Amino acid sequence: MALSLIAALLIGLFAWQPEDLYLWIKALHIVAVISWMAGLLYMPRLFIYHTDAEPGSAQSETFKMMEQRLLKVIMNPAMMITWVLGLYLAWDLYGFRGGWLHAKLLLVVLLTLIHVHFSRAVEVFKRDENRRGARYWRVMNEAPTLLMILIVILVVVKPF
Numbered sequence: 001m002a003l004s005l006i007a008a009l010l011i012g013l014f015a016w017q018p019e020d021l022y023l024w025i026k027a028l029h030i031v032a033v034i035s036w037m038a039g040l041l042y043m044p045r046l047f048i049y050h051t052d053a054e055p056g057s058a059q060s061e062t063f064k065m066m067e068q069r070l071l072k073v074i075m076n077p078a079m080m081i082t083w084v085l086g087l088y089l090a091w092d093l094y095g096f097r098g099g100w101l102h103a104k105l106l107l108v109v110l111l112t113l114i115h116v117h118f119s120r121a122v123e124v125f126k127r128d129e130n131r132r133g134a135r136y137w138r139v140m141n142e143a144p145t146l147l148m149i150l151i152v153i154l155v156v157v158k159p160f
């Protein structure tokens with residue numbers, strides 16, 4: 001539903017070509033970023049609780065369903081929209097130039113690697129093969145937060 005709305009908005013915007021098109025794109029970029037970050041921050045929390053659940057128990061099966069839905073319905077589409085719109089802005093506004101932009105891109109690549117790590121973990125949990133402890137997932141919970149803080153400072157302050 002939300003995905004179709006964003007797609008319809010984008011098609012309408014490119015057909016209409018308003019003067020402030022980039023502001024509309026930036027607004028949708030931020031909406032996608034918020035959705036992606038919500039997933040990246042919530043997923044390791046689910047892993048922490050899942051680690052303590054007995055494999056095969058009703059609780060464990062519920063966590064599996066929650067993790068798969070979070071990944072497929074929210075995180076994957078939100079990540080793709082963030083990338084597509086972010087790259088459009090980087091090309092349209094800055095021609096891919098700027099130290100802050102290159103640093104931001106590097107940190108977003110790291111964020112994407114964390115996303116890939118989480119999506120592999122969803123498959124591992126699905127097969128009841130997780131060997132990592134709750135402490136590991138607690139530490140992994142901090143990584144997207146730290147990257148998000150640095151990314152937002154880079155794009156808003158543009159310190160270099």
Ligand code: HEM
Binds near residue numbers: 083088090147
């Ligand atoms: C996927 C790759 C990404 C690219 C290529 C990208 C690129 C850009 C560009 C070029 C802008 C416009 C900056 C301006 O108006 O001066 C922008 C805006 C913004 N981006 Fe990204 N971005 C990406 C991902 C992210 C992520 C992961 C976050 C947050 C965790 C983020 C947060 C923001 C915010 C908050 C703004 C609005 C800044 C402002 O208007 O001052 N972006 N992005």
